[in-house]
Amino acid sequence: MRHVAYVLMIFLTPIISNAGALSRQYGTGFEGVAWGDSLEDLVKKVPSGDHYFAYGGGQREYSVLNEKEMFGLSRSHMRVYYFFDDSESVMSIALMFPYEERMKLMGALTLSYGPYQRMYTKGISNIYVWPADDGTTITVQETHDPAVGILSMGIFGPNSALLKKASSDCNRPPSPQQAKSK
16 A cells, blocks of 8 residues: 555656756755855855855855766866855855866756756856746856856856846736736
């Protein structure tokens, strides 16, 4: 009887949950650091990092050497960058990869999470964006010039500024003009 219940649970879980592979893997955070953790919490969990102002992605940035292999790709001498929003909460991370591994990284992400949703160019970089999965999304950013190549994978938690704005726009009551047009 327990075997039947277990089999039913396996087949019914995808129907009950909206979360896909991306959300299951990164929906609560990355390697023990939760989305929404404070800088103090982060430093306790991941000591020996460097703390900076982050003018591009958030209010602050904390980076630490992290050479753990990911998706079967070597990451020797690479870092993880943690970004904070204006409430001093971890909202996203960027994992650095050797530029030479860009095609393998794109292939691994496509196999793991499906094809990217869109690609755009910003300055010296191409940015690939995967569809949001229950409030979590990933990006890949690569520079155009391989001579000074930079490659990173971004993971954005459900508390990221972009996702908060989209959510607040959906929950905002309609303006009087919108209400009249209905």
